[in-house]
Amino acid sequence: MAGKVTQKGDTIYLNIGQRWFKYNERSLLGSGAMGTVYKGYDCNSGEPVAIKRVMDRYANNPEIRYRAHQEADLMFRHPNLVEMLGCCEIAPDRGPIFIVSNYVNGENIDQFINTHVRALPNVEKRICELFLPVLDALSYIHQKGIIHMDIKPSNIMMEQGKNVRLMDLGIANISDTVNTATSGMMGTPKYAAPEQFSDSEKGPQLTAATDIYEAGVTLYELITMHNPFSASSVMEARELHRELILEKKPMMSEAVYQVIRKATAIYPSDRFQNAGQMKMALKEALAAPEPSSNTLLYWIIGLLGALAIILLILFLL
Known part of the structure; x- marks a missing residue:
């Protein structure tokens, strides 16, 4: 689901359904190819969340906007995936997009x-x-x-x-x-x-x-x-x-x-x-068992023995 975005001073507030989240641009977690991730908080519970802002140069691309909504809507419950909480945007066809998920510590x-x-x-x-x-x-x-x-x-x-x-x-x-x-x-x-x-x-x-x-x-x-x-x-x-x-x-x-x-x-x-x-x-x-050192040693001895027999036969000929 998509929500709305407001800003008060240095703090940005994101509304998704009945929940409000906030973050400060100084709380940077990291940057990737598509956006920047900040540590934010649930305004009611105080629980930390991760908030990804899609880079502005991508945000106006209809395909990228579609993918951002798609990511936010992936409401999967799996122990090895991150739970998505939703997304926010200032306008449906342009401007910043914010994707909110559970924070992984x-x-x-x-x-x-x-x-x-x-x-x-x-x-x-x-x-x-x-x-x-x-x-x-x-x-x-x-x-x-x-x-x-x-x-x-x-x-x-x-x-x-x-x-x-x-x-x-x-x-x-x-x-x-x-x-x-x-x-x-x-x-x-x-x-x-x-x-x-x-x-x-x-x-x-x-x-x-x-x-x-x-x-x-x-x-x-x-x-x-x-x-x-x-x-x-x-x-x-x-x-x-x-x-x-x-x-x-x-x-x-x-x-x-x-x-x-x-x-x-x-x-x-x-x-x-x-x-x-x-x-x-x-x-x-x-x-799968790895060859032991003894097995390898026996294999080498066997190979050398076979070579010795071949050389002996050639010498006798």
């Missing part, structure tokens, strides 16, 4: 991992287990017909070190109703799937597999601390995504690497077709 998942997880044993397993709730959230929104289109570490929050929440459905696409051609490439280039760079006049043809690709790149970065698609321009990123195969890093197990490889396949049909499939494959990868 925490830090980005990559910051949490680097601070609390990176130095622990079995770090890959711990990171993958933290990532499983992200796949739960994706599975939920995909079942509702929603494609997120911007999965990345900064859009995943660790709430008080206990609960993972997928953030920022601001550019999410209701797959049956929204045409992305009018607003160009959606997402963050170094996480985006190849089809998000589509040259088609109809715009990108995006599916749940698009989010799977972004989830794969995100998980790869969380484990390795390296984004494989770093690029200085969208055009450069486009070519990288079409050609680059993820390199297996030493800290990655073969089983987890293969899950990420499948998630980031160039063609959507070659990826996991839904988040549930990826979650199941990741859990199986975590349960």
Whole structure:
């Protein structure tokens, strides 16, 4: 639902239904591609909320306004998503738009991992287990017909070190109703799937597999601390995504690497077709036993023995 906006001094008041919220522009939480987020409060209860103001240069775009209302109307109840409370605007067709949601007290998942997880044993397993709730959230929104289109570490929050929440459905696409051609490439280039760079006049043809690709790149970065698609321009990123195969890093197990490889396949049909499939494959990868040092030693001894026999036969000939 949409409400009205008023301002008194440095404080901005937002009315949604029977509730009033307020914030001060000095209470900045962060900025993203589409807007700026402030910490605000429910005027009655005093409970903190997050208030996103869509950047003015986007707010007058009808497609962006539609998406802002769409985000505010996503009244989902899921432990790994953020509850939306509504939106406000000064006028229905122009001017600022404010989106209000519950406040998440925490830090980005990559910051949490680097601070609390990176130095622990079995770090890959711990990171993958933290990532499983992200796949739960994706599975939920995909079942509702929603494609997120911007999965990345900064859009995943660790709430008080206990609960993972997928953030920022601001550019999410209701797959049956929204045409992305009018607003160009959606997402963050170094996480985006190849089809998000589509040259088609109809715009990108995006599916749940698009989010799977972004989830794969995100998980790869969380484990390795390296984004494989770093690029200085969208055009450069486009070519990288079409050609680059993820390199297996030493800290990655073969089983987890293969899950990420499948998630980031160039063609959507070659990826996991839904988040549930990826979650199941990741859990199986975590349960797969790694070759022990003794097994590896026996394998090397066996190989050397076979080579010795071959050399002996050649010598006798």
